[in-house]
Every structure is written in structure tokens, then in C-alpha cells.
Amino acid sequence: MPQVRIVPKNFMDLVAALPAAKLDKLYDSVFICEAVLRSLPPLAKKYVLQMLFIDFPVTAKSMEEWVLADGLSKHKVAIDRLLQLRVIHEVSESGTLPREPMPPNVTVRLPTLEDLEVYAHQQWECFLLQLINSSQAERLTSFSSSTMRVFQRGLLSSRENEAPKLTENGFQFLLMDTNAQLWYIIREYISTSEDRGVDPTDLISFLLELSFHTLGEAYNLNTLTDVQRNAIKDLADLGLVKLQQGRKESWFIPTKLATNLSVSLTDSSSRKEGFVVVETNFRMYAYSTSRLHSEILRLFSRIEYQLPNLIVGAITKESLYNAFENGITAEQIVSFLQQNAHPRVAEKIPTVPENVTDQIRLWETDRNRVEMIPSHLYEDFPSKDLFEACCDFAREYNCLLWEDSKKMRLIVRGEFHQQMRDFLRRPKQ
Amino acid sequence: MVNAIKGLFISCDIPMAQFIVNLNNSMPPSEKFIVHMLDSTHIFVQPHVAEMIRSKIAEFRDQNSYEKPA
Numbered sequence: 001m002p003q004v005r006i007v008p009k010n011f012m013d014l015v016a017a018l019p020a021a022k023l024d025k026l027y028d029s030v031f032i033c034e035a036v037l038r039s040l041p042p043l044a045k046k047y048v049l050q051m052l053f054i055d056f057p058v059t060a061k062s063m064e065e066w067v068l069a070d071g072l073s074k075h076k077v078a079i080d081r082l083l084q085l086r087v088i089h090e091v092s093e094s095g096t097l098p099r100e101p102m103p104p105n106v107t108v109r110l111p112t113l114e115d116l117e118v119y120a121h122q123q124w125e126c127f128l129l130q131l132i133n134s135s136q137a138e139r140l141t142s143f144s145s146s147t148m149r150v151f152q153r154g155l156l157s158s159r160e161n162e163a164p165k166l167t168e169n170g171f172q173f174l175l176m177d178t179n180a181q182l183w184y185i186i187r188e189y190i191s192t193s194e195d196r197g198v199d200p201t202d203l204i205s206f207l208l209e210l211s212f213h214t215l216g217e218a219y220n221l222n223t224l225t226d227v228q229r230n231a232i233k234d235l236a237d238l239g240l241v242k243l244q245q246g247r248k249e250s251w252f253i254p255t256k257l258a259t260n261l262s263v264s265l266t267d268s269s270s271r272k273e274g275f276v277v278v279e280t281n282f283r284m285y286a287y288s289t290s291r292l293h294s295e296i297l298r299l300f301s302r303i304e305y306q307l308p309n310l311i312v313g314a315i316t317k318e319s320l321y322n323a324f325e326n327g328i329t330a331e332q333i334v335s336f337l338q339q340n341a342h343p344r345v346a347e348k349i350p351t352v353p354e355n356v357t358d359q360i361r362l363w364e365t366d367r368n369r370v371e372m373i374p375s376h377l378y379e380d381f382p383s384k385d386l387f388e389a390c391c392d393f394a395r396e397y398n399c400l401l402w403e404d405s406k407k408m409r410l411i412v413r414g415e416f417h418q419q420m421r422d423f424l425r426r427p428k429q
Numbered sequence: 430m431v432n433a434i435k436g437l438f439i440s441c442d443i444p445m446a447q448f449i450v451n452l453n454n455s456m457p458p459s460e461k462f463i464v465h466m467l468d469s470t471h472i473f474v475q476p477h478v479a480e481m482i483r484s485k486i487a488e489f490r491d492q493n494s495y496e497k498p499a
């Protein structure tokens with residue numbers, strides 16, 4: 001190909017020195033493009049022509065492979081020129097993590113996936129137990145009491161000299177499924193991170209990065225920044241990662257909880273196995289050994305026996321009244337029972353017997369048999385027309401509760417009283 | 430001139446209405462709280478008795494409960 005240089009070299013330098021926007025605009029013209037192409041070093045020309053027909057970004061590594069070893073300097077010159085002239089852009093790879101999993105010869109005895117699952121579950125339960133009742137947790141997590149208080153902020157209310165009591169939100173929190181609970185805690189953690197001197201955006205990007213790691217693979221701790229290292233310790237307490245110490249290095253292993261972070265809240269693919277069987281005689285059998293489950297069931301049912309692998313209880317009117325006093329709704333209880341149904345009954349339709357669900361709802365409405373609305377009664381109307389006018393006025397605003405045309409009495413909502421008075425005081429047309 | 434009375438508008442089912450009427454009748458004359466009995470399911474009462482009515486209904490409800498000794 002003739003090495004004809006139509007324009008002197010320094011003109012191209014001038015072009016290369018233009019600001020990016022102007023340069024891009026310049027490339028709208030066909031002649032400029034051809035001129036630039038002709039001015040490129042031969043290797044750069046070859047690259048441009050090669051990449052013309054490729055749609056996706058080519059990695060720099062593969063471009064290096066096109067060159068023989070002794071042509072590397074020419075390659076560098078060509079690439080630099082192309083970048084200068086903004087013929088090619090550098091696109092940062094969004095798909096690679098800043099770290100690779102550790103090689104297996106260093107990390108001996110990685111925990112199996114089941115072990116990891118058990119570990120995550122244990123940590124999470126311990127954390128939850130400590131959250132709702134610090135005296136019951138067997139092992140305390142290493143969260144400082146101030147961080148625990150922060151988490152407990154919306155869930156527990158503590159008066160002085162009294163043990164903290166679960167609020168209505170606290171109960172609803174316990175009955176939510178694990179993913180929702182995890183997100184709530186993470187949200188609280190992030191929003192209070194500023195008080196601890198950690199930038200929330202760093203934390204958020206680290207957490208999202210974490211969710212893209214492979215489950216069960218070990219990653220070296222020295223690839224983390226200091227901020228991330230502190231965060232990792234907290235996350236280990238929550239059960240999101242497992243820390244392990246080797247002889248020279250230490251590493252962390254993400255668990256299912258971490259990889260589920262990026263999964264949406266409504267994805268139910270990580271549904272854990274249910275454990276509750278509800279019978280038509282209102283008895284409940286929960287095949288579980290977890291203290292947390294026992295606490296949750298105690299919220300709304302009467303626990304009768306606790307055996308090594310089974311919790312036997314009954315759903316009674318008194319236990320449900322207790323739950324309703326504490327702010328739990330019948331819907332929450334019913335959905336908890338349905339979502340955690342034991343696999344043996346899960347295929348049955350309906351999973352929880354209808355007489356039980358109906359009765360739970362009936363007992364709830366039994367508490368609201370009487371509806372009371374603060375209101376005002378108007379009587380002694382001088383004329384029927386005024387009465388009718390007032391009725392229509394109140395009806396317009398949806399505040400009319402009762403009208404009795406025979407006795408000429410009107411009842412409107414309390415909030416409407418002021419407007420009604422003004423209406424009555426207006427001079428009649 | 431039109432008379433305005435402040436109070437509470439109660440709507441419930443018939444047995445509850447009768448319960449409230451009974452409660453009213455058992456009060457000494459100075460403490461009767463029903464202003465008007467509107468129909469068999471609606472009553473207009475004085476505003477301060479809301480909590481009292483609720484607690485009496487809860488008491489009535491608890492009379493039917495039996496808690497098995499643990």
C-alpha cells in the first residue's frame with residue numbers, strides 16, 4: 001500500500017490535540033476519516049481495518065496476541081496513536097471482579113457447600129436471637145452494643161428498667177422471610193455507616209461486588225481495602241461470608257446469603273424447606289431444632305412440648321389474642337404458616353386447613369365488632385330546605401354519616417364540623 | 430337555630446348494640462352516655478366513653494375464654 005502522506009505530520013498532531021468533543025465532530029466528515037487513516041502508522045491502519053467489522057470491544061490482551069514478540073514496540077506506538085486520535089476508546093471491563101479465587105493448593109480444606117449453608121444459617125440465627133432478646137442468645141456476636149441498638153431501633157422499644165420489648169414492626173420483621181430480613185438489616189447497616197466514618201457508596205459498591213462472587217470459592221483478604229476489611233468482619237457476624245485463617249494468608253468465602261444479595265426480593269428460588277404442619281384440630285407440629293423458630297411460634301401459638309427434633313403446639317384463641325395485642329395481623333400469621341409448610345403437606349391444597357385460617361381471621365375481626373367514629377350531631381333545623389342543603393353539602397365531601405329526615409337530624413364526621421358551621425352561618429341566598 | 434352536639438357515632442351488629450344499651454341502662458342516671466338510639470345497629474353516644482365501651486366489650490369477650498393450665 002503506498003505510504004503517501006498527503007498532510008504533513010504535524011497537522012495530525014494538531015488534530016490529535018483537539019478536545020474530545022471537537023474531534024468526534026470532525027469525524028463526521030468522510031474526508032477527515034480517510035485522511036486520518038492514511039496518516040496512521042501501518043500497524044495502526046491494519047488494526048483499524050480489522051476492528052471495523054467487529055461489534056463488541058476487543059480486549060487489549062487479545063490485540064497483543066496479534067503481534068509477534070519483536071513487534072511489540074510498534075504495537076504500542078500504534079495503539080497510542082489510535083487512542084490519541086480517539087479512533088479507539090478504552091472501555092473498562094464491567095464483568096471482571098478485582099480479585100480471582102485463590103488457587104486450591106493454598107486453601108486446603110475449604111468447607112463444603114452444606115457446611116457453608118449451615119454456618120450461614122447459624123450465624124444469621126444467632127444474630128437474630130441476639131437482636132430480639134439478648135439474654136437468650138447462646139453466643140454473642142461481636143457487634144458492639146451500640147450497633148445492635150441501631151439495628152433494634154425500629155424493632156424493639158425499650159423503656160428504662162425494663163427489658164426491651166418487641167414492637168409491632170419487630171413482630172412483622174420476624175415473620176418476614178430471610179431475604180427480606182437480610183435487606184432490612186443491610187439497609188440499616190448502610191444508613192448508619194456514615195456515623196461510623198465509612199462512606200456509604202463504598203459500602204454499597206462493595207456489597208454489590210460481593211454478590212457477584214462465586215459461592216464457596218475462597219478469596220484472599222489482602223485484596224480488600226481497609227474499609228472493606230472492616231466491613232467483612234461485620235458481614236462475617238451476619239453470616240454473609242466465612243472467614244478462614246491459613247498459615248500465611250487469610251481468606252473469606254461468600255455464602256448463599258451474600259450471593260443472594262443481588263437477587264430481587266420477590267425471587268423465591270432460595271426458598272428454604274418448610275417445617276410446620278398444621279392440623280384441622282388446631283394442633284401444630286414444627287420439625288425444627290432452632291431456637292429462633294421456637295420463639296417465632298411462641299408469638300402466636302401455645303407451645304405444649306419441645307422434643308429434640310419437634311415442637312408441638314396448638315393455635316388457641318388466647319394465644320392468637322396475645323399476638324393481635326402485639327400488632328401481628330391474621331394475614332401475616334396465615335402467610336407465615338403457608339410459606340413454611342412442611343414438604344409433606346406443601347403439595348396439599350390448601351396447605352393450611354381452611355377451618356384454621358378462617359377461624360384465625362374470625363378471631364381477628366371479633367376484636368373489631370364495634371366501629372366508633374368521632375362526629376357531630378345537628379338537630380333543630382328551622383326548615384326542611386336547610387336540612388336538605390346541609391345533607392347535600394356533607395354528602396359532597398363524603399362526611400355524611402347519618403341522616404334522619406323525619407326527625408331532621410344529621411350526623412357528620414368530626415373533622416367536618418368547622419366547615420358545616422361556616423356553611424350554616426353564611427347568609428342564606 | 431341549629432343545635433350541634435359533639436359525640437361518637439357507633440356502628441356495630443345487633444347483639445353488640447344491645448350490649449351497649451344494656452351497659453347504658455346499668456349506669457346511674459348521671460352517667461348514662463347514649464344520646465340517641467338511631468336504629469338497631471347505630472348509636473350516638475357521648476365522646477368520652479369510647480375506651481370504657483371497648484374495655485367492657487373485651488371483658489365480656491374474655492368471660493368466654495378458658496386457658497388450659499400449662
